[in-house]
Amino acid sequence: MKRCGYCDFNTYTPAELREGVDSVASVSQGYIEGLIGELEQACTRLGTRAVSTIFFGGGTPTLLPPDQLARILRAIENRFEITEECEITTEANPDSVNSRSLNQLREVGFNRISFGVQSMKSHVLQVLDRTHDSARVGEVVTAAKSAGFDSISVDLIYGTPGESAVDLAESVDFALSLPIDHISAYALIVEQGTKFGAAVRRGEVVMPNDDQTAEKYALIDARMNAAGFPWYELSNWAKPGHECKHNQMYWISGDWWGLGAGAHSHVAGERWWNLKHPKTYLDAIAEGKSPSAGKELLTEDDKSTERVMLRIRMREGMALSTFSDVQRNVLDGFFQRGLFIPEQWQNGRVVLALEGRLLADQIVREVLS
Amino acid sequence: MPAIPLSSAPQPADTNPAIIRNFSIIAHIDHGKSTLADRMLGITGVVEARNMRAQYLDRMDIERERGITIKSQAVRLPWQTDGQDYILNMIDTPGHVDFTYEVSRSLAACEGAVLLVDCAQGIEAQTLANLYLAMENDLTIIPVLNKIDLPAAQPEKFADELARLIGCDPSDCIKVSGKTGEGVDHLLDEIVRRIPSPVGDANAPARALIFDSVYDVYRGVVTYVRVVDGRLREHDQIQMFSTGIKHEMLEVGVISPEPISSKGLGVGEVGYLITGVKDVRQSRVGDTVTTANKPAQIALAGYKDPIPMVFSGLYPLDASEYPTLREALEKLQLNDAALVFEPETSAALGFGFRCGFLGLLHMEIVRERLEREANLSLISTAPNVVYHLTLEDGSEVEVTNPSEFPEGKIAEVREPIVRATILAPSEFIGSIMELCQGRRGVLQGMDYLSEDRVEIRYTLPLGEIVFDFFDNLKSRTRGYASLDYEPIGEAPGDLVKVDILLQGEKVDAFSAVIHKEKAYAYGVMMTGKLRELIPRQQFEVPIQAAIGARIIARENIRAIRKDVLAKCYGGDITRKRKLLEKQKEGKKRMKMVGRVEVPQEAFIAALSTNEEADKAKSKK
Numbered sequence: 001m002k003r004c005g006y007c008d009f010n011t012y013t014p015a016e017l018r019e020g021v022d023s024v025a026s027v028s029q030g031y032i033e034g035l036i037g038e039l040e041q042a043c044t045r046l047g048t049r050a051v052s053t054i055f056f057g058g059g060t061p062t063l064l065p066p067d068q069l070a071r072i073l074r075a076i077e078n079r080f081e082i083t084e085e086c087e088i089t090t091e092a093n094p095d096s097v098n099s100r101s102l103n104q105l106r107e108v109g110f111n112r113i114s115f116g117v118q119s120m121k122s123h124v125l126q127v128l129d130r131t132h133d134s135a136r137v138g139e140v141v142t143a144a145k146s147a148g149f150d151s152i153s154v155d156l157i158y159g160t161p162g163e164s165a166v167d168l169a170e171s172v173d174f175a176l177s178l179p180i181d182h183i184s185a186y187a188l189i190v191e192q193g194t195k196f197g198a199a200v201r202r203g204e205v206v207m208p209n210d211d212q213t214a215e216k217y218a219l220i221d222a223r224m225n226a227a228g229f230p231w232y233e234l235s236n237w238a239k240p241g242h243e244c245k246h247n248q249m250y251w252i253s254g255d256w257w258g259l260g261a262g263a264h265s266h267v268a269g270e271r272w273w274n275l276k277h278p279k280t281y282l283d284a285i286a287e288g289k290s291p292s293a294g295k296e297l298l299t300e301d302d303k304s305t306e307r308v309m310l311r312i313r314m315r316e317g318m319a320l321s322t323f324s325d326v327q328r329n330v331l332d333g334f335f336q337r338g339l340f341i342p343e344q345w346q347n348g349r350v351v352l353a354l355e356g357r358l359l360a361d362q363i364v365r366e367v368l369s
Numbered sequence: 370m371p372a373i374p375l376s377s378a379p380q381p382a383d384t385n386p387a388i389i390r391n392f393s394i395i396a397h398i399d400h401g402k403s404t405l406a407d408r409m410l411g412i413t414g415v416v417e418a419r420n421m422r423a424q425y426l427d428r429m430d431i432e433r434e435r436g437i438t439i440k441s442q443a444v445r446l447p448w449q450t451d452g453q454d455y456i457l458n459m460i461d462t463p464g465h466v467d468f469t470y471e472v473s474r475s476l477a478a479c480e481g482a483v484l485l486v487d488c489a490q491g492i493e494a495q496t497l498a499n500l501y502l503a504m505e506n507d508l509t510i511i512p513v514l515n516k517i518d519l520p521a522a523q524p525e526k527f528a529d530e531l532a533r534l535i536g537c538d539p540s541d542c543i544k545v546s547g548k549t550g551e552g553v554d555h556l557l558d559e560i561v562r563r564i565p566s567p568v569g570d571a572n573a574p575a576r577a578l579i580f581d582s583v584y585d586v587y588r589g590v591v592t593y594v595r596v597v598d599g600r601l602r603e604h605d606q607i608q609m610f611s612t613g614i615k616h617e618m619l620e621v622g623v624i625s626p627e628p629i630s631s632k633g634l635g636v637g638e639v640g641y642l643i644t645g646v647k648d649v650r651q652s653r654v655g656d657t658v659t660t661a662n663k664p665a666q667i668a669l670a671g672y673k674d675p676i677p678m679v680f681s682g683l684y685p686l687d688a689s690e691y692p693t694l695r696e697a698l699e700k701l702q703l704n705d706a707a708l709v710f711e712p713e714t715s716a717a718l719g720f721g722f723r724c725g726f727l728g729l730l731h732m733e734i735v736r737e738r739l740e741r742e743a744n745l746s747l748i749s750t751a752p753n754v755v756y757h758l759t760l761e762d763g764s765e766v767e768v769t770n771p772s773e774f775p776e777g778k779i780a781e782v783r784e785p786i787v788r789a790t791i792l793a794p795s796e797f798i799g800s801i802m803e804l805c806q807g808r809r810g811v812l813q814g815m816d817y818l819s820e821d822r823v824e825i826r827y828t829l830p831l832g833e834i835v836f837d838f839f840d841n842l843k844s845r846t847r848g849y850a851s852l853d854y855e856p857i858g859e860a861p862g863d864l865v866k867v868d869i870l871l872q873g874e875k876v877d878a879f880s881a882v883i884h885k886e887k888a889y890a891y892g893v894m895m896t897g898k899l900r901e902l903i904p905r906q907q908f909e910v911p912i913q914a915a916i917g918a919r920i921i922a923r924e925n926i927r928a929i930r931k932d933v934l935a936k937c938y939g940g941d942i943t944r945k946r947k948l949l950e951k952q953k954e955g956k957k958r959m960k961m962v963g964r965v966e967v968p969q970e971a972f973i974a975a976l977s978t979n980e981e982a983d984k985a986k987s988k989k
Contacts, residue, residue, distance in 0.1 A: 058940070186935040210905075214931040235935045250939045264940040271943050296943065305946055313937060337907075355930075361949075362907065362932040369953045 005129030005199070006157075008191035009059050010262035010276050017278055024063050031278060032068060035259050036075045037285035038274075042257045043079045046267070049255075050081040053246035057091035057114070058263075066101055070108035072259075087112055087151075087245040092140075094132040099143035106147040112244070113144050114153040114184070120171040124163045127205065128188075129195065134174060145179040151242045153182035158220060159213040160188050161205040168216050169223065176227045181242035185220050186235050187213050214358050221354055234313040234357050251310040253303070261291075269298045309364050317344060317351030327367050334363055371449050372414035378447030381623045381631035381638060382600075384456050386571075389637040390564045391458045391595065392511075393475055395500055396485035397493035397851065401515045402461075405485060405547035406444075409459060412553055413446040415625050442581065443478075443593050443639045445623040450561040457560060458639035460580065460595075462499070468727065469855055470673060473502050474580040474655045477671055478595035478639065481509035481564030483556070484531065488514040488544070489521040491530055491822055493851035494792040500534065509564045510535050511543065513556060518546040530819045567597075567637030574665035575599030577634070577658040582649040584704035588620075591628075592652045595639045597669060599660070602633035606661040607644065610668040611653060615661045616644035650706045675707035677725025678785060678856060679732055679835050680769045682713060682750035682878070683739070684721030686969055690745055691720045697743035698722060701735060708735060713770065717878040717962055718748055718972065723770055725755075728854075729835060748969065750878050751976050752835040757783045757859060772877035774866040776917055782882075783859040785831040788813070791842065793850035795823045800845045808833035809862075809884060829854070830862060832882065867921070869895050870913040871903075874963035878972065888914075892922030895975065902971035905929035910965050 003011050014021045021027065054076060061069060069090065076082070089112040090105060097105070105113070119125050120134040137154075144152050154175045158168050175183060190200050190207060199205050208216075224230070224237040232243045233251060249256060258265045261281035264273045272295035275281045284291040298306070311318050317340075320328060335345055339356030352360060379388060396402035410416040446457040462475040476482065482503040486492050492500075503510060512531040514524045528539040543559055545552035577594035585591050594601070601607065601621055608615045622630035623640040634640045646652060655672040659665040685694050698710050709725040726732040732752060739745050756768040759781040768774050789810070791801055795817065802812070802825070810827040817823050829838075834854065842850050867888050869879035879899075883891045892914025899912050905926055914922040937945060959966040 189934065189936070210929070210931040211927075217931070234933065234937075247938060250942070251937075256939060258939060262940075264943070266939065266942075273940070273943075302946065305949065306942060309946060309949060310937065310942070358931045358933055359907075359929070360933040362929070365949060365952055365956070368949065369956055 002129075005195035006188060006191065006197075008194050011059055012278060025065075027278075028064050028068055030282060031260075032064075032071055034278075034282040034285045035072055038259050038291060039072075039075055039079060041285075041290060042259070046080075046257070048081055050083050051076065051086060052083045053087045053089075053249060053256075054082075055087075055089045055246040056110075057089065059091070060093045060096050060116070061090050062092040062096040062101065062105070066104035066108055069105070069110075073109050089114060089244070089246060091116060094136050094140045097140055097143075099140075099146070102140065102143050102147045102149075106149060111149060112151040112153070113149050114155060114182075114244075115141060115144075117154045117171075117175065118157040119160065119163065119167070120174045121163065121167045124160050124167055124171075127160050127162050127196075128157065137174075138178060141178040141180060151182055151238075151244075152178075152180045153184060153238075153244065154178070154180050156183060156185040156220075157188050158185055158216045159208050161207055163208075163216075165216065165219060168219060172220055172223045176223065176229070182236070182238040182244060183224065183229060184236050185217075187217070217358060218354060221357075230315070231357075232315040234352075234360060248314075251314055253306060253310065269303065271296050271298065305368055308368060312350065312352065312364060313357075313360055315351065317341075317349045320345075320348045320350055323350075323367070330366050331363075334359075334366075339363065372412065373447040373449050373454055374414065379454055379456055381445070381629070381640060382633040383635055384638055386569065386635070386637035387566050388453070388455045389458065389567055390455060390481065390560055391460065391479045391567060391637065391639055392481045392483060392560055392564055393460045393462045393479045393503070393508075394483045394485050395462065395476075395496055395503060396515075397487070397490075397496045400485055400487040400490065400493075400496070401547045402485055405515060405545065405553065406459065406461065408547050408550050408553045409446060409557065410444065410626055412550065412557065413448050413457070415444070415446055442583075442626075443595075443624055443641075445625045445639065446557075448557050448561065450558045455561050456638075457557065458595075460639065468731070469498065469502070470675065470727075471581070471654055472499050473506070474578065474671070476503050476506050476508060477669075478578055478580045479506075479508055480567055481511065481560065483511050483513050483560070484535070485513045485515050486527055486531060487516050488524045488527045489516055489519045491527050492534065492792065492818065494790045494824075494853040495851060497534070497792060497824065498790060498853040498855070504535075510537075511556070511559060511563055512537065512541060513543045513545055515545055515547055517544045517551065518549050526819065530822065534818065569596070569636035570598045571600065571636045573598040574663045575601050575605075575658070575660045576665045576669055577601060578669050579652060579654055579656045579658060582652040582654055582706065584647070584649055588643050590644070590646045590649050590652050590703075592642050592644070592658070593639070594634070594642060594658055596634045596636055598636065598665070599663075600633055600635045601642065601658070601660065603630070605633075607642070607658050608661045608664055609652065610657040610659065611672060612651065612656075614651060616646060616651075619643050619645050648703050650702070653706055675727060676856075677707065677709050677727065677755075678831060679726045679728055679752050679754060680723060681726070681732060681752045682715060682718065682721050682723050682770065683710075683736065684715065684718040684748045684750075686746040686748060688719045693743055694722065694739065694745055694747070697739050697745060698724070700743075701738060705735070707731065715750075715772075715877050717876045717960055717967070718750075719960075721748075725769065726752075729839065748878075748972055749976065751881065753882060754785050754830075754832045754835060756864070756882060759783075768882070771866060771882045772868075772875075772880040774880070774882055776866075781861050782864045784862045784864060786828055786857055786860045787831045787834070787854040788857045789827045789829050789834065789852060789854040791825045791827070791850055791852050792818065793823060793825070793846050795821050797846040797850060798823060798825065801825055801842065801850060804838075804841055804845055805829060808838060828857065830860070830884075831856065833884075865916050867891050867895075868915050869899070870911075870915060871899075871962045871965045871967070872910050873913075874965070876962055879975065888916055889921050896922045896924040898975055899971070900924040900926055902974050903965070903967055906965060908964070 014027050017027045088110050090110050091114045093116050117137050190197050229237040231237050255267045261278045262276040272292045274291045275293045281291045341351045341353050344351040394402050443458055443460045448455050448457050460475050460478055462472045524544050528542040531542055532539040543556050545556055576598045577596045579592055579594055581593040583591045603621050605618050606615055607618050620630050620643040622628050657668040685691055702708050707727045710722040713723040753771050758766040758779055761778045761780050805827045808829055810829040813826040815825050863885045864882050865885050865888050867881050867883050868875050896912045896914050909928045910926040912924045913920050
């Protein structure tokens with residue numbers, strides 16, 4: 001088991017957590033107890049709020065066997081009302097599941113699964129330090145379909161050094177040939193402190209320039225549209241009705257509770273984040289203390305900044321009327337440059353056109369400054 | 370040869386000139402002058418061992434850190450030779466090219482000079498220049514080879530070199546080690562024996578030469594003088610020759626090496642006086658001090674006003690620090706009669722000052738002191754020289770800022786010319802000549818100092834050496850070459866102004882006056898550099914170099930196409946919002962040129978020498 005070279009998630013191998021240990025099982029039991037402990041704290045604070053989405057992710061939760069994941073799900077159900085339509089997702093690595101475990105996941109209650117595929121080209125996966133092959137991806141996605149998941153998603157990464165436009169087109173086309181309903185595609189970000197980041201810094205790999213990455217985004221968007229997967233957020237495309245409810249909740253500033261070491265939460269205008277190391281996290285829970293490592297109370301300014309920053313990335317865009325005259329002036333300049341969809345603009349909404357999506361951060365910066 | 374206890378040494382104010390020896394030490398930066406001076410303080414007993422600290426006489430931090438002496442001082446050292454008491458006045462001299470005039474005044478206060486040479490390195494260009502100054506002043510030269518304790522020492526080789534330069538016998542060279550003290554007492558004896566005592570008319574009206582002038586926070590200006598004729602007494606009213614201004618003398622004394630006040634200073638004596646003035650420009654190096662009640666009629670020869678040779682615009686990075694910069698410059702000027710400045714405004718850099726310096730080192734030191742002592746962050750424009758123009762209508766214009774160089778209708782442009790002396794191992798002759806020819810140099814002559822060391826003389830336009838000449842020289846000669854230059858006048862030059870335009874807007878900070886044949890290369894270099902340094906904008910930005918209306922080079926920064934982070938989920942939101950706030954702050958620090966946002970780093974990198982800009986680029 002190993003960590004991918006580009007990943008900066010809060011990850012630990014079993015051996016890093018306990019010396020001389022090499023199996024997930026040897027460390028997972030205690031961790032799940034901890035999660036349930038935090039859930040108890042959430043329950044105390046939130047009361048009986050209805051839960052409309054549950055998401056296991058930010059890594060590879062399927063490293064745990066389905067019955068362990070089920071324990072956590074049951075613990076949530078025992079404490080909160082779960083809505084009828086509740087979206088329950090797990091992320092999965094193609095290597096970490098098989099048809100049996102996928103059936104089990106479905107049986108214990110998961111109705112959505114998101115596979116970290118990244119690319120179908122082995123030389124690209126090699127740069128990313130990933131191991132699976134495309135045949136494996138086809139098998140597990142088909143198995144997930146047979147298992148009866150309502151939505152199946154695939155994550156792709158583009159802009160990896162050494163990836164040609166043809167490589168990317170083949171990856172996208174292969175993904176679209178599978179029985180899936182949703183694709184997330186992210187430009188590779190070089191994170192400091194990762195193996196990949198170090199290789200870039202040493203000049204061993206050279207990142208493509210922004211123009212090339214922009215071309216690739218356009219390529220992805222065109223193929224998605226042709227396949228009936230319109231965009232609904234900058235990096236997300238789905239068949240109608242298969243948009244990820246959980247992620248949309250982030251972008252409309254909904255409330256969520258992130259359980260686990262390093263997890264972030266947002267409840268009623270307060271954001272906090274947990275202690276990163278599993279040991280310190282578990283110690284806090286064991287002592288009955290909040291595992292929070294830091295928090296911030298959002299001011300009205302913060303909230304409105306976040307609103308623009310997040311909502312502008314969505315297909316619904318934002319009503320022009322929510323902006324000041326000065327901001328509308330700035331927006332008009334961007335409109336003149338073709339960054340917004342004209343029909344929507346006429347209807348009083350700011351919705352990013354393709355070139356606008358590529359410049360979303362700049363637009364936000366200009367509008368808010 | 371023993372030291373004399375201070376209490377029983379001849380007292381200031383009435384020292385018999387016959388027992389006085391006034392001398393300077395001429396040496397290159399790292400040839401050990403300060404160490405030798407320290408050693409002399411120790412051996413003569415004026416500083417007790419327990420009070421000794423390295424480079425005792427160098428007072429400013431920068432001096433101690435860089436190992437160079439900017440301001441000279443004079444120390445009175447009692448010494449006994451052949452059973453007779455003597456007073457040695459050691460006048461410390463600044464060791465760098467920009468301070469030639471100050472050096473010449475220090476030398477004018479002496480009858481002799483110790484020529485100190487590191488016998489592992491040999492003589493350097495600036496030392497040679499100062500040696501020539503000393504010889505022109507008819508000083509007795511005592512050649513001294515220092516650092517004889519070093520394994521790499523070659524005393525015989527460099528003794529030959531010195532003997533050839535001075536016209537003495539190699540055996541006249543005294544070998545010392547400032548570090549171990551070996552030979553230093555012998556040197557003190559030889560100073561007594563070889564250097565003549567001062568001669569002056571004790572009954573004539575007082576005349577004293579100012580050879581240094583230092584601002585002290587507590588005492589005001591401390592003026593260092595050498596009395597030539599007559600006598601200065603405490604409570605005298607004194608008068609400066611150049612200005613005619615009279616001052617009450619509050620204190621007079623000698624430095625040994627802490628100030629000791631005395632009843633006065635007589636013929637040949639060296640010491641300090643304090644009048645309470647707060648500005649060194651009222652007490653100028655080279656000026657003559659006389660007494661108001663019985664003034665001398667003729668000034669001592671050699672006074673010159675300091676003339677700034679190199680100019681640069683200094684701007685605070687943070688516009689709100691402009692008043693701090695002004696105060697800091699004013700404060701610095703109290704101690705630096707050669708520094709001139711006046712406010713200027715740059716469309717690109719905002720409010721700042723155009724500053725005039727004696728030369729490159731002077732500029733560097735001023736900048737460093739401003740940044741260090743006033744805690745300022747500064748952008749400086751590329752250094753330039755002063756141009757004198759005759760326009761077609763016959764009028765004369767002086768240009769100290771390239772952006773003010775007039776467009777068209779110019780009959781003649783004159784630029785300052787220097788005589789440069791370069792000393793280097795002979796293996797580098799070709800490389801040095803190539804560099805000088807490339808800088809419009811004209812070879813004036815070449816002499817071998819020894820078998821493998823050569824002195825090369827060129828005349829060069831000062832404008833060609835103010836930017837990166839010295840760095841280039843050093844890198845071409847693996848650090849072995851040394852350079853000295855002195856202004857010798859002006860000459861007409863085929864010079865043009867090259868402007869740099871961003872999206873059609875002239876960037877005044879990048880305008881440069883360049884020889885016509887190099888204008889194209891400059892244009893290509895600057896536009897290329899800026900293309901790398903300026904981030905892509907929302908629109909296409911043409912970068913042009915132009916002479917008048919004629920475009921000579923062009924680059925393009927294409928409009929930015931992608932500016933978005935792909936991922937934005939729960940845990941990313943706080944980080945992304947904070948990044949956004951930081952970027953908004955960063956935007957405030959951008960300088961606007963028309964609609965183009967230029968980061969300050971781009972200005973700094975574009976205005977620095979190539980090497981530094983390349984460093985900045987590789988970080989990008």
